[in-house]
Amino acid sequence: MTLRDAGECIAALPKKEHDAPEWQAAMEALILVAENGGPVIKARIGVMRALNRHYVPAFNPKGKEPHWRRPKLKRDQ
Template sequence: MLVTLLDAATYATALPKKESDCAEWQAAIEALILVANSRTGPTMLAGIGVMKAINRHEERVFNPDRKGPHWGKRKLLRDR
């Protein structure tokens, strides 16, 4: 479990060369370096980059069953 940015950096540096060369990990590592150097950088951006790199093989699929029912348009006062 990655809790801090230090955990994420340690995890990223321990990756094999083949895996760390992919574009997702390069972007995540670059965001981690940016946050570490500036200390005021977008820490959320680094976290999102690491999560996208970890889950890069997961395909997001739209589930239409999760969509709520449509109950009709809202009636305006002028249309009553």
């Protein structure tokens, strides 16, 4: 997909979604990359953030338990 294709895709969005701040930031990043020849990864990050704006990662406070204690030996079982 080219930068032009990405811009046309964003421009074709419904008005309500097009006016979302995430999509506005993605458009700004696309314009900056296209005009100034900057790194394309910035435009990609902007578009990916806009696409995934409703995703909320689940937080597991317990996480992985640390294994700081000594392992049990077979003879101790």
